[in-house]
Every structure is written in C-alpha cells, then in structure tokens.
Amino acid sequence: MKYISFYALALIALGGCRSVETKTSVSQPPNIVFILADDLGWADLPLYGNRFNEAPNITALARQGMVFENAYAANPVCSPSRASIQTGQYPARIGINDFLPGHWRPYEKLKVPMNKTQFLPLSYETIGETLKRAGYTTGYFGKWHLGRTEKHHPKNQGYDTSVVHRGGKFFNYNDDMAPTTEFPDDKILSEALTDMGVDFIETNRNKPFFLFLAHYDVHVQLDAHNDQIEKFMKKPKVEGYPSNAVYAAMVQNIDISVGRIMTKLEALGLDDDTIIVFFSDNGGLVSRFDEIPLLAQSKLTYYEGDSLQYIASSNKPLRAEKGTVYEGGIREPLIVKWPGTVKKGSRSEAIVCGIDLFPTFAQMAKAELPKNQVVDGKSFVPQLRGAEEGQDRTVFWHYPVYHHSEPASAVRQGDWKLIHFMDDDRLELYHLGNDIGETRNLADSETEKRDELYHLLSQWRKQVKAAMPTDNPDFDPLRRKEWSRHPAFGDMVKGTTSTSF
Structure with a gap:
C-alpha cells in the first residue's frame, strides 16, 4: 500500500505538472479593445481636471490602469x-x-498641398491585418474616414467584421452605415456602435479578438438625447469653462x-484577459472654423441667443484647439488597462504618439511587424x-494647411517644443515643463535650442x-479668409487617387 500510495502521488504530481504545461502551451494572447473618441480634448475629462463634464466609467478605467500625461495625436485632425x-x-x-478631402482657401498667401490620396491605400498593412496574421479575430465599428x-x-x-459610419448624424443614421443597419431612429449612435461592439465580444469570447470601437462623439454637429442635455442645463456652470450641456451629454x-464594454468583459469572465486602451483622434474643438453654429438644428433652442451655440469646449490650460499644432490641437487623453502588467492607478510622463499604437498593439499580441513597411x-x-523612459523622446507634426491656424510643422524633444509657421516663416519655441499653455515664446532668447530643433524638424x-x-499665384489679401470646396472632393467621392503629387 505504501508503494501504491507513493506511485499514485507521483502520478498526481506528474499530472499536475503536465496540466500546468498544457495550460501554458495553449494560453491565448490577451484580447485588445481599443476605444477611440472623436475630437475629445485632453482637458475634457475629469481625470485630467475637468470639473463640469462627467465620466465615472473612464475614471474607473484610469484607476485600473495607467494614465498618460504626454500622449499625442499624430495630426490635429481626423483622417x-x-x-x-x-x-x-x-x-x-x-x-x-x-x-479627406481637406480644407481649401483658394486666395490665401500659400497654396497648400493636397492629400496624396483620398483613401488609405490597400498596399499598407494595417494593425487589423497584423493582428489577424497573429491569430486574432478583428472587428471595426464606427467612424473610418480613410476612404469613402x-x-x-x-x-x-x-x-x-465591420460596420462603418459614413455620415454626420447621431440619430436616424441607418442609411449612413456601411452596410446599412436597422436600429430604431431614436437610438443614439454611440449606443448602436457599442451594441455592435458588445455583440462582437460575445461572439468571439472563446478566441483572441481585437475590437476597434471608433466613436463619432464628440464631433459636431453636437447632438444628444434631450433628457441628458437638460440634466447638464440644470448643473451649475464652472468658472472658466464653457459648460456646454450638449457637449457634456x-x-x-x-x-x-x-x-x-467593461461590464460585458466582466460578465463573460474576460476582464483579466483583456487590454483596454482609450484614446482620442485629435484635440478638442472650441468653435467651428467656418463660424456657424455647432449644435444640431434640433438643439439650437437650448442656447437661443447664447454664445454656446458657437462654443463647444475649452482646452485650457492648453493653448488653442483642433486644427492647430499647439498643445490644444494634439495632446490627447490616453488610458491603458492591462491586468497583471500595468500598475493600477499609475501615471506616466513618457511622450507617446498615435504612431506608437501599431507597434504597441503588435507587441501586446506577440505579433510580427510587417517586413516591408516602415513603422x-x-x-x-x-x-x-x-x-521610466521616453520623457526625452523626439516626435514631429506636419499640418501644412489653413484651418484654425496657419500651415505649420512642429517638433517636441523632451520639454522643448518648436513650431514653424510657413505663412511668414516664423518660429515659436516653448518649454512645456514650465509653460504648458505655450504663453512665452523663447525663440529670440534660446537661440541655440531654437536652431537645434529647427534643424531636426527640417x-x-x-x-x-x-x-x-507653395506661393499662391491667386493670392488676394482681401479674400484670403474665404472657404471653398476642396478641388479633390470628386476624387474622394469616387475613391480615386489625387493627382496633386
């Protein structure tokens, strides 16, 4: 009996080892959920200091993950x-x-370059394709704006699996979806997109998945359910912030x-096996570039005779807004929850950019980067x-377009940031560590740093x-602020390549 017992224990021990080995060998890579907001500014969320808007779930996500203080979009507009x-x-x-297709002011001092194409060429390997090669099931729901x-x-x-939102509606959008959908006319877009995301998670719960949920909120024209708006209309305004109730909704x-999304993952027991990343595509909008009301027609009555028909938000303490390479146009909220890897409630000062998401997702998934594509x-x-690295990193922006500002490029290296404005060839230099609001231009006093960064940018x-x-032969100082339909609009609708390059 002694020998039999010893043998049985040995088998149990061996079986236990084999069980561990088997579990390890078949362990799946983590699921990845990427939630992308549209035009949501760095200063719009309570976790970055906003005292009017409410976002308890995003705050809860931040408590469970890492918040980045110096995260940037690669460009100040969407496409x-x-x-x-x-x-x-x-x-x-x-x-x-x-x-896509772009802004156009035909009588400005400079003639701005058109986009090389009016779509993302199929020759590029996307993050969806990279993760698909690594064995992931991939889903995309929401705004695409990389090809009509x-x-x-x-x-x-x-x-x-994908459903693309092609239009600008938050209600009655079924015909603007590709493929068309059959949601009730009064179901708001964010809820419909989330419905599809939740269904995707449910369907693919037993295999690694990558969900890209691309919201259209908080893009103009601003719209939401009346009861939500009325809730924020009754809320006391915060001094120094527009406190637009439609925007807050x-x-x-x-x-x-x-x-x-978080609740569904928990209900399915996937919470510990899923990475959640929250980001925005560019800085917050303050007001429309064409100076028209930014509320949906049906919501104009909420602010009749009020300047809030024209003002969505504020990016303070950051300077400016979407469509500029000032901090208000490019600095973004970024939160990453990665159970078992990311320290809960942590914050990072590392400089990161939208271009980093591709290689980050690939490393998370243990996927190989494309061999014939620059990353x-x-x-x-x-x-x-x-x-604790990445705080001295160098990143670049290039926005050679008249929008909320003039054509410009920028570079940030550590705490220093240089902007080159092409309209009059001027340089602005800021030390973000001491001046996050970009209020003190040091280009004339810190000439060595200015020249160093300009060389890097060039x-x-x-x-x-x-x-x-380039110089515009049709320049007319009296008409330079006039807007016109972009010459490449037809190319975008047809899905053809622009001939401007």
Missing part, C-alpha cells in the same frame, strides 16, 4: 491621425496631411460606452511595465518627404 494609428507611420510620410468607397473600407483592410455617451512608431509596452521633413505649401 491623418487615423491613418497613423492604422499604419504606425507619420501622416506626412503617408501623404495624408489633412482630413467600399473598396477602401475596413473589411478590405484586415477587419473580419456627448462626453457622457462615450463614458456610458466605456462602462458597457515610425515605438512600442510603449516598456512604459506600461513600469520603465531634416525630418526631408526624410519623410513632407509635402510643403
């Missing part, structure tokens, strides 16, 4: 920023420098979406694991072959 996320490349290298025609939609860019809708980004997995523009504005 270039989204192209950078999909490819890991600077938008200037891709040749998509403005939203079906040929260039996510379903042909590495996403197994849209922030709340994003927050509700985040909460629903400008750098994985920030080391920072997620606690490395060399980078040559390296990526950045398209530059």
Whole structure:
C-alpha cells in the first residue's frame, strides 16, 4: 500500500505538472479593445481636471490602469491621425496631411498641398491585418474616414467584421452605415456602435479578438438625447469653462460606452484577459472654423441667443484647439488597462504618439511587424511595465494647411517644443515643463535650442518627404479668409487617387 500510495502521488504530481504545461502551451494572447473618441480634448475629462463634464466609467478605467500625461495625436485632425494609428507611420510620410478631402482657401498667401490620396491605400498593412496574421479575430465599428468607397473600407483592410459610419448624424443614421443597419431612429449612435461592439465580444469570447470601437462623439454637429442635455442645463456652470450641456451629454455617451464594454468583459469572465486602451483622434474643438453654429438644428433652442451655440469646449490650460499644432490641437487623453502588467492607478510622463499604437498593439499580441513597411512608431509596452523612459523622446507634426491656424510643422524633444509657421516663416519655441499653455515664446532668447530643433524638424521633413505649401499665384489679401470646396472632393467621392503629387 505504501508503494501504491507513493506511485499514485507521483502520478498526481506528474499530472499536475503536465496540466500546468498544457495550460501554458495553449494560453491565448490577451484580447485588445481599443476605444477611440472623436475630437475629445485632453482637458475634457475629469481625470485630467475637468470639473463640469462627467465620466465615472473612464475614471474607473484610469484607476485600473495607467494614465498618460504626454500622449499625442499624430495630426490635429481626423483622417491623418487615423491613418497613423492604422499604419504606425507619420501622416506626412503617408501623404495624408489633412482630413479627406481637406480644407481649401483658394486666395490665401500659400497654396497648400493636397492629400496624396483620398483613401488609405490597400498596399499598407494595417494593425487589423497584423493582428489577424497573429491569430486574432478583428472587428471595426464606427467612424473610418480613410476612404469613402467600399473598396477602401475596413473589411478590405484586415477587419473580419465591420460596420462603418459614413455620415454626420447621431440619430436616424441607418442609411449612413456601411452596410446599412436597422436600429430604431431614436437610438443614439454611440449606443448602436457599442451594441455592435458588445455583440462582437460575445461572439468571439472563446478566441483572441481585437475590437476597434471608433466613436463619432464628440464631433459636431453636437447632438444628444434631450433628457441628458437638460440634466447638464440644470448643473451649475464652472468658472472658466464653457459648460456646454450638449457637449457634456456627448462626453457622457462615450463614458456610458466605456462602462458597457467593461461590464460585458466582466460578465463573460474576460476582464483579466483583456487590454483596454482609450484614446482620442485629435484635440478638442472650441468653435467651428467656418463660424456657424455647432449644435444640431434640433438643439439650437437650448442656447437661443447664447454664445454656446458657437462654443463647444475649452482646452485650457492648453493653448488653442483642433486644427492647430499647439498643445490644444494634439495632446490627447490616453488610458491603458492591462491586468497583471500595468500598475493600477499609475501615471506616466513618457511622450507617446498615435504612431506608437501599431507597434504597441503588435507587441501586446506577440505579433510580427510587417517586413516591408516602415513603422515610425515605438512600442510603449516598456512604459506600461513600469520603465521610466521616453520623457526625452523626439516626435514631429506636419499640418501644412489653413484651418484654425496657419500651415505649420512642429517638433517636441523632451520639454522643448518648436513650431514653424510657413505663412511668414516664423518660429515659436516653448518649454512645456514650465509653460504648458505655450504663453512665452523663447525663440529670440534660446537661440541655440531654437536652431537645434529647427534643424531636426527640417531634416525630418526631408526624410519623410513632407509635402510643403507653395506661393499662391491667386493670392488676394482681401479674400484670403474665404472657404471653398476642396478641388479633390470628386476624387474622394469616387475613391480615386489625387493627382496633386
């Protein structure tokens, strides 16, 4: 009996070892959920100091993960920023420098370059394709803005399941979806997109998945349910902040979406096996560039005769807004929850950019980067694991377009940031460590740093072959602020390549 007992114990022990080995050998890579807001500013969320908007679920996500203080979009508007996320490349290298098709002021001092194409070419390997190669099931739901025609939609860019929101509606949007949907007319868009995301998680619960949930909130025209708006209309305003109730309701809708995704993962027992990343595509909008009301027609009565018909938000203490390379146009909220890897409630000062998401997701998934595609980004997995590096990193922006400002490029290296404005060839230099609001231009006093950064910026523009504005033969000082439909609008609708390059 002694020998039998010993033998039985040995078998149990051996079986236990084999059980551990088997579990390890078949362990799956983590699921990844990426939630992208539209036009949500760094200063719009309570976790970054906002005292009017409400986002308890996003705050809860932050408590469970890491918050980045120096996260940036690769461009101050949507299409270039989204192209950078999909490819890991600077938008200037891709040749998509403005939203598709772009802004156009025909009588300005400079003639701005058109986008190289009016879609993201299929020749690029997207993050969807990279993770699909690594065994992930991939889904994309929401705003795409990287090609209007079906040929260039996510379903042909590495996403197994996708529904694209092509229009600008928050209600009654079924015909603006590709493929068309059958949601009730009074179901708000954020809820519908989240419904699809939740269904995708449920369907693919037993295999590794990558969910890209791309909201249209908080983009204009601002719209939300009346009861939500009325809730914030009754809330006391915060001094120094516009406290727009429609905008606050849209922030709340994003927050509700985040909460629903977190709840579904918990209900399915996937919480510990899923990474959640929350980001925005560019800085917050203060007011429309064309100076028209930014509320949906049906919501104008809430602010009849009030300046809040024209003002969405504020990025203070950051300077300026979407469509500029000042901090208000490019600094973003970024939260990463990675159970078992990221320290809960941690914050990082590392400088990260939208171009970094591609290599970061690839490393999370243990996927190989594409061999024949330049990846400008750098994985920030080391920072997620606690490395205190990346604060002296150099990153670049190129926005050669008249929008909320003049055509400009910028570089940040550590705490220093240089902006080159092309309209009059001026340089502005700021020390963000001491002046996050970019209020003190040090270009004339810190000439050595100014020249060093300008050299870096000039060399980078040559390296990526950045398209530059040229003198405009139709320049008219009296008409320079006039807006016109972009000449490449037809190319965008047809899904053809622009001939401007």
